[in-house]
Amino acid sequence: MSLIFQLLVRGTEGVHIVRGPRFDEVPAFKPDLSKSSRLTAWSSNGQYFAWANGSVVNVVKTDDWSLVAQLPKPKTCGLQFSPQQTYLTTWEPYQVTKDNPVNTPNLHIWNLQTKESVKSYVQKRNTGWQPSWSADEKLLARNLNQELQIYETEKLGSIAHKIQDAKVSDFSISPGTAPYHFLCYIPGGKGQPSFAKLFQYPNFNQTGLIATKSFFQGDKVEMKWNKNGNCVLLMTTTDTDSSGASYYGKQTLHFLNTKGDSLMIQLAKQGPIYSVEWNPKGNEFCVVYGFMPAKATLFNIKCEPKFDFGTGPRNTVYFNSFGNLLLLGGFGNLRGKIEVWDTKTYKLISPMEAPDTTHLQWCPDGQHFMTSTTAPRLRVDNGAKVWHYSGSLIHEYRITEKNQELWETSWQSLPASSFQEFAVSAKKVQGIAPSQPQVSKELYRPPCAKGTLAVIKYLEERELPSNPKAPAQSEMGKNALKNKKKQERKQKNEAKDKAQETATVKVEVNYVSDLVLKLTGDAEVDKQLKDLKKKLDQIGKLKLEKAAGKTMELNQLDKMTKEQELRAEFDKLTVN
Numbered sequence: 001m002s003l004i005f006q007l008l009v010r011g012t013e014g015v016h017i018v019r020g021p022r023f024d025e026v027p028a029f030k031p032d033l034s035k036s037s038r039l040t041a042w043s044s045n046g047q048y049f050a051w052a053n054g055s056v057v058n059v060v061k062t063d064d065w066s067l068v069a070q071l072p073k074p075k076t077c078g079l080q081f082s083p084q085q086t087y088l089t090t091w092e093p094y095q096v097t098k099d100n101p102v103n104t105p106n107l108h109i110w111n112l113q114t115k116e117s118v119k120s121y122v123q124k125r126n127t128g129w130q131p132s133w134s135a136d137e138k139l140l141a142r143n144l145n146q147e148l149q150i151y152e153t154e155k156l157g158s159i160a161h162k163i164q165d166a167k168v169s170d171f172s173i174s175p176g177t178a179p180y181h182f183l184c185y186i187p188g189g190k191g192q193p194s195f196a197k198l199f200q201y202p203n204f205n206q207t208g209l210i211a212t213k214s215f216f217q218g219d220k221v222e223m224k225w226n227k228n229g230n231c232v233l234l235m236t237t238t239d240t241d242s243s244g245a246s247y248y249g250k251q252t253l254h255f256l257n258t259k260g261d262s263l264m265i266q267l268a269k270q271g272p273i274y275s276v277e278w279n280p281k282g283n284e285f286c287v288v289y290g291f292m293p294a295k296a297t298l299f300n301i302k303c304e305p306k307f308d309f310g311t312g313p314r315n316t317v318y319f320n321s322f323g324n325l326l327l328l329g330g331f332g333n334l335r336g337k338i339e340v341w342d343t344k345t346y347k348l349i350s351p352m353e354a355p356d357t358t359h360l361q362w363c364p365d366g367q368h369f370m371t372s373t374t375a376p377r378l379r380v381d382n383g384a385k386v387w388h389y390s391g392s393l394i395h396e397y398r399i400t401e402k403n404q405e406l407w408e409t410s411w412q413s414l415p416a417s418s419f420q421e422f423a424v425s426a427k428k429v430q431g432i433a434p435s436q437p438q439v440s441k442e443l444y445r446p447p448c449a450k451g452t453l454a455v456i457k458y459l460e461e462r463e464l465p466s467n468p469k470a471p472a473q474s475e476m477g478k479n480a481l482k483n484k485k486k487q488e489r490k491q492k493n494e495a496k497d498k499a500q501e502t503a504t505v506k507v508e509v510n511y512v513s514d515l516v517l518k519l520t521g522d523a524e525v526d527k528q529l530k531d532l533k534k535k536l537d538q539i540g541k542l543k544l545e546k547a548a549g550k551t552m553e554l555n556q557l558d559k560m561t562k563e564q565e566l567r568a569e570f571d572k573l574t575v576n
Helices: 478-510 523-547 554-560 563-573
Strands: 005-011 014-020 039-042 048-052 057-061 067-071 078-081 087-091 107-111 116-121 139-144 147-152 170-173 181-186 194-200 209-215 220-225 231-238 250-257 262-264 273-278 284-289 294-300 305-312 316-319 325-329 337-342 347-353 359-362 368-373 383-388 393-398 406-411
Touching: 005 039, 039 078, 039 406, 048 078, 048 087, 057 087, 067 087, 139 170, 170 220, 181 220, 181 231, 194 231, 194 250, 209 250, 209 262, 220 273, 231 273, 250 273, 273 316, 284 316, 305 337, 316 359, 325 359, 359 406, 368 406, 383 406, 523 554, 523 563
Parallel strands: none
Antiparallel strands: 005 014, 005 406, 039 048, 048 057, 057 067, 078 087, 087 107, 107 116, 139 147, 170 181, 181 194, 194 209, 220 231, 231 250, 250 262, 273 284, 284 294, 294 305, 316 325, 325 337, 337 347, 359 368, 368 383, 383 393
C-alpha cells in the first residue's frame, strides 16, 4: 500500500489501533486492555476516535492520540459523532431505578470543545436512537412517539418545527446543505395504505410536499439518499410473506426525487431484495435481489437497467469510495464468494473467496478492502484479511490463542479529498499465500465411483451478465449469438402466425348473413328466432373459415352438419 492506514481492532484483548496493512501497533496510542469495551466510533473525517470501556467514554485526536474528553457514562451503548465533529452523542439503555427515576434523560449531546452536555433527552427505544443531523449541523431532528421534532442547533431548548396531524414512524434527512429535504414514512391504519412523503424544510404541509408514494405492504422501511441529496430509494419490508414464497418476508423498492417524481422499481426476478447501494457519484445504484442464485442489476438515475451482472451466490453490494469499482459478495449462509467489477467497462476483474466473512469494508483509498471473521457471529478462526481489488491477499491477521476473540475491525475514516481517483487495472499485484489451505472443491465420490466421470446437474441455469443496450455481434459470445438467432426465429414464426390470424379475422369481418330476421311480436317466439339466427350466423362464419383453409375442430364440424335442420326451424317460425 502506498500510504499508511490506521485500523481499529477490538476484542477480548481490549481496544488497539494498528497500522495497515501489517497490523503493527501505533506507538502513540495506549491500548485500552479492558475486556468490557463495548463499542467504538470514528468521526466522519477521522479527526477523532471514541470508545466506551464500561467505565468512561474516551475521545482522542488521531493526529497525536491526545485525550480530548473523558465522559462519565459507564453504561453507554451508543456513540455518534455529528457530521462536522462538533458534537458527540452518547446513549444508555433506559432504566428506572432508585438512582434513575422516571423520565431521567439517557441520551446526551456533548460539545467536544467545552466537554459539556448541551442537550439531553429521554430515549426509551434502542432502535433509531440516533438523532439525525443536517450536513452543516444547523438542524437536528429526532422521532419521539411517532412525532417528528426538528431543532435548530443554536436553539436546542425548543422545537423549531414538527409535522402536525400525522404519525411519522420513520424519517430521513437529505445529505448536503439547504434546501433541506425530509422523507417521512407514515404508516397506514387497518385497510388504509401507508405513505412516504417528501417535504422541503420548513414546510411540512401541502405547500412543502414535493413527492408522495403510497403502498400497502410495509411493516418497516429503509431509506437511502444519493450523495447529491436529490434522489432517495425507499425499501419497504413486510415481516412475513403471506404467499409463503419467501422466508425473508416481502420487499418492494421505490424511488423519489426532489423534482416530484415517484415510482416503483421494476425488478426482473422474483424474491427478496438483499442489498441496495448508491454509487458514491450519485448517478446510479445497484440492487441484489431474487431467489438464489440472486440477480444483480445496475440502474441509472432514471431507474432504467444499465447493466445486468447475471445471477450468482451473492447477497451484498459495496461500491468503493470513487465508485469505479463494485464488489458483489455472498456471506452469511453463502460460501463467501466475491466478485469485483469495473463500473466503466462492466468487466469482471477478480473473482475470489473469503469464507466465514462477517464484515467487509472498503479502505478509504478505494483500492483495498478488509474482510473480517468476528464473534459473536463466529467464535472460531477469528481474524481479518486485507485484499487488493485485483484479488491478491495483502495481509492476514489471525487470533491464534484459545479463549481470545475478535469483536470488531474498521478502517479510520478519511476525507474524500485525501485521495485521487485511480485507473482500474486487471493486472494482479503481488500478494501472499493464505495461512489456511483452501477447502477442496472436488466432488465427493464413493469408493465404487472412483475414476468415473462426474456429472453435475444444476437446479437452475446461471444467467450470464448482459447489457440492456445490445452489443455488436462481434462482441457477443457464441452462446449469446446462438440465443439471439433462436429468438429471431421465434419472433419470425410468431409474426407469421399473427398474419394468418389477421387473415382469419378479415374473413370473419366480411361475413354477411343471408338471413332476414322478422319479429312476430310474440316474446317467446322472437327469443327462439334470435337464438336460431345466432347459431346459423356462427355456422356461416365457420364455413368461410374452412374455405379459407383453417383446420376445423370436431365440435365445429358437428355444428355445421346441423345447418339445414336449423334453417328449416327458422323458416317455420318466421312470419311470411
